[in-house]
Amino acid sequence: MRxxxxxxxxxxxxxxxxxxxxxxxxxxxxSKNAKTPQVWLAxxxxxxxxxxxxxxxxxxxxxxAEDDDISNLGFRDWLAEYxxxxxxxxxxxxxxxxxxxxxHYNTNVxxxxxxxxxxxxxxxxxLDSAASDVRISNGRAALAKHDAVLSRIEAxxxxxxxxxxxxxxxxxxxxxxRGSTPIIEALATLAFDGRRGAxxxxxxxxxxxxxxxxxxxxxxxxxxxxxxMGHTQFIPTSYLSLAVDFDGDGKRDIWSDDPTDALAxxxxxxxxxxxxxxxxxxxxxxxxxxxxxxxxxxDILKTPSLWAxxxxxxxxxxxxxxxxxxxxxxxxxxxxxxxxxxxxxxxIETYNTADAYVIGVGLLSDRIGGAGPLQGDWPREDRAxxxxxxxELQERLTTAGFDTQKIDGKIGPLTIxxxxxxxxxxxxxxxxxxxxQILKKLR
Numbered sequence: 001m002r003x004x005x006x007x008x009x010x011x012x013x014x015x016x017x018x019x020x021x022x023x024x025x026x027x028x029x030x031s032k033n034a035k036t037p038q039v040w041l042a043x044x045x046x047x048x049x050x051x052x053x054x055x056x057x058x059x060x061x062x063x064x065a066e067d068d069d070i071s072n073l074g075f076r077d078w079l080a081e082y083x084x085x086x087x088x089x090x091x092x093x094x095x096x097x098x099x100x101x102x103x104h105y106n107t108n109v110x111x112x113x114x115x116x117x118x119x120x121x122x123x124x125x126x127l128d129s130a131a132s133d134v135r136i137s138n139g140r141a142a143l144a145k146h147d148a149v150l151s152r153i154e155a156x157x158x159x160x161x162x163x164x165x166x167x168x169x170x171x172x173x174x175x176x177x178r179g180s181t182p183i184i185e186a187l188a189t190l191a192f193d194g195r196r197g198a199x200x201x202x203x204x205x206x207x208x209x210x211x212x213x214x215x216x217x218x219x220x221x222x223x224x225x226x227x228x229m230g231h232t233q234f235i236p237t238s239y240l241s242l243a244v245d246f247d248g249d250g251k252r253d254i255w256s257d258d259p260t261d262a263l264a265x266x267x268x269x270x271x272x273x274x275x276x277x278x279x280x281x282x283x284x285x286x287x288x289x290x291x292x293x294x295x296x297x298x299d300i301l302k303t304p305s306l307w308a309x310x311x312x313x314x315x316x317x318x319x320x321x322x323x324x325x326x327x328x329x330x331x332x333x334x335x336x337x338x339x340x341x342x343x344x345x346x347x348i349e350t351y352n353t354a355d356a357y358v359i360g361v362g363l364l365s366d367r368i369g370g371a372g373p374l375q376g377d378w379p380r381e382d383r384a385x386x387x388x389x390x391x392e393l394q395e396r397l398t399t400a401g402f403d404t405q406k407i408d409g410k411i412g413p414l415t416i417x418x419x420x421x422x423x424x425x426x427x428x429x430x431x432x433x434x435x436x437q438i439l440k441k442l443r
Contacts, residue, residue: 075192086208098218106225108181110190110193122332122384124332126356130356131360131363142165143161149264150263153267162366162368163281163348164263165368166360181224182222183221183236186223186225188204200227202237203235223255230254232263234254234269239265242268244264246263246264270347273350274343276343280344282340283340284314284340287312293432294420296327301327305319312340325343326341327341330433334431336377385411390410391408394406394418400442402419
């Protein structure tokens with residue numbers, strides 16, 4: 001998909017996972033977390049997402065020097081097999097020689113890829129970090145420093161400068177943690193590894209096309225272990241499609257200390273996915289007593305005036321302004337914050353699929369722009385479900401007659417609907433929230 005340092009040297013690969021979000025380590029301070037980036041477990045990302053989807057941690061990583069030697073032998077054989085495929089895709093022999101010479105099977109990349117499902121965070125813990133006082137303060141400072149270029153970007157692409165700044169803040173701590181992994185070596189390793197080999201081979205070929213175009217040399221193409229690059233963590237195919245040369249120097253440079261091209265590329269990405277200037281990503285709302293929680297679904301859309309007639313109003317008790325069709329989102333169930341979300345929520349979601357990430361970008365952008373914090377409470381007594389518990393939840397729901405259709409540890413729409421059906425059966429509010437309490441009831 002992660003984030004400052006949520007994407008400090010990694011791709012922010014994300015999705016909602018029950019009561020929590022997968023992470024590599026807790027972090028709440030921009031300045032002290034360069035060594036503890038977060039990783040978010042993902043379901044399949046949309047094709048136009050900047051993020052590859054994560055793969056299951058099932059295959060044991062080689063542990064010995066002998067294993068590494070064997071892996072490197074196979075890796076070299078794979079590179080030889082890949083070479084004609086790359087040339088058929090238009091990569092020159094000179095570019096291949098320049099880019100692939102001296103690279104090795106990167107065991108650190110494989111270890112990072114395997115170990116993504118071990119830790120989890122709740123959404124409120126995530127947001128405490130995503131919109132921390134330090135991140136807000138640093139974001140306002142970054143906006144002030146780069147206001148001239150961000151204002152030009154906003155005028156050109158119609159994406160608010162606070163939103164672009166928030167993405168920058170979550171992806172690389174405003175350029176502080178862009179990642180130092182050699183991208184070609186990382187992508188070649190992941191392509192050779194095979195579990196999503198076709199996807200990563202496509203990214204590798206795209207990365208070679210970028211080098212061949214002259215935008216960057218191989219040694220300058222660094223980023224996350226999963227192949228995301230630059231200030232706002234583009235993967236190579238997204239770079240080829242949407243990166244822009246906004247400063248007019250003849251290169252689309254998202255890697256250097258000057259963030260101009262990266263910030264403009266982010267705005268171009270959001271614009272291409274349908275950003276509506278002036279429309280909020282979401283608005284915090286109050287729900288009336290007796291609210292039908294079955295209405296809190298992404299596919300149930302109403303105008304804010306219709307929601308207001310049903311008692312769904314902003315935190316001051318007024319109808320939300322009419323910014324278009326909206327749905328109600330309960331990211332932590334009936335006991336947490338309620339949001340009315342608009343189409344710009346979906347647009348941010350194309351950048352990273354996790355609700356937490358989208359809310360993080362939206363909340364951070366609002367705070368950078370001077371808005372206050374969320375006013376509602378979170379069920380902070382809850383904790384995130386572990387991967388094993390998410391599997392157990394799906395198994396128990398299915399056994400009880402509420403079929404999740406997949407037993408994969410990913411709390412997506414099918415599992416959420418199964419939770420709703422189970423909640424109805426026991427007379428609980430059908431908010432679809434896959435909590436530890438629900439699992440305990442199923443036991």
